Amino acid sequence: MTNLLKGVNLYLIGMMGVGKTTVGKLLAEKIGYRFIDTDELITKVAGKSINEIFAQNGETEFRQLESNVLAQVCSYTKLIIATGGGIVTQQYNWSYLHHGLIVWLDAPIPILLERLAEDHTRPLLQDSDPEAKLRNLLEQRQPLYSQADLHITIQATETPEEIATHILKTIPNVIKGE
Ligand SMILES: Nc1ncnc2c1ncn2[C@@H]1O[C@H](COP(=O)(O)OP(=O)(O)O)[C@@H](O)[C@H]1O
Ligand SMILES: O=C(O)C1=C[C@@H](OP(=O)(O)O)[C@@H](O)[C@H](O)C1
Numbered sequence: 001m002t003n004l005l006k007g008v009n010l011y012l013i014g015m016m017g018v019g020k021t022t023v024g025k026l027l028a029e030k031i032g033y034r035f036i037d038t039d040e041l042i043t044k045v046a047g048k049s050i051n052e053i054f055a056q057n058g059e060t061e062f063r064q065l066e067s068n069v070l071a072q073v074c075s076y077t078k079l080i081i082a083t084g085g086g087i088v089t090q091q092y093n094w095s096y097l098h099h100g101l102i103v104w105l106d107a108p109i110p111i112l113l114e115r116l117a118e119d120h121t122r123p124l125l126q127d128s129d130p131e132a133k134l135r136n137l138l139e140q141r142q143p144l145y146s147q148a149d150l151h152i153t154i155q156a157t158e159t160p161e162e163i164a165t166h167i168l169k170t171i172p173n174v175i176k177g178e
């Protein structure tokens, strides 16, 4: 797999709660790549949590930090990059994402809701109706996510390990120029 990818980065995109961070770590272990999470880098750069950035600086500034971090990481190779769910909403981010192979992790809303039911770290979901919020975000983002190179549909019972294996099995079908 490492030979096939030739150092090309993998970018995981998709909705909050789909498992980008969890599966990304496993993928990196499996193929000997480094793992990077854009949210984690943003909190390091800003010196505060995602919640604090949204509350104190607003989403616009968060998106700017996210783009800056993405621009930095895409100059490296052999990375698995778990992005934040909204990275696709900034058109110019696509010029960075297209440096690598873009993998869309896609799961139905009820699965996302169940996983995020007790979560307080995603400011966009601290809403009186998180289900409606997720539906609304997905409606806006689905056409953007669908620009990925690889679309992985996740079943409710699939473990992170199974999803990582599924992705690795599917990559040879979409390697650019192969
Ligand atoms: N395949 C899975 N099966 C069950 N729970 C999962 C799975 N993938 C992720 N999770 C859980 O769902 C939550 C969100 O996962 P996370 O990796 O943070 O998603 P994302 O980075 O896409 O927002 C976490 O609590 C994680 O442990
Ligand atoms: O969907 C979004 O707009 C967001 C997703 C989050 O990351 P995850 O997708 O890893 O939860 C994080 O970047 C921020 O809370 C905004």
Ligand SMILES: [Mg+2]
Pocket: 020, 021, 037, 039, 082, 083, 084
């Ligand atoms: Mg994440």
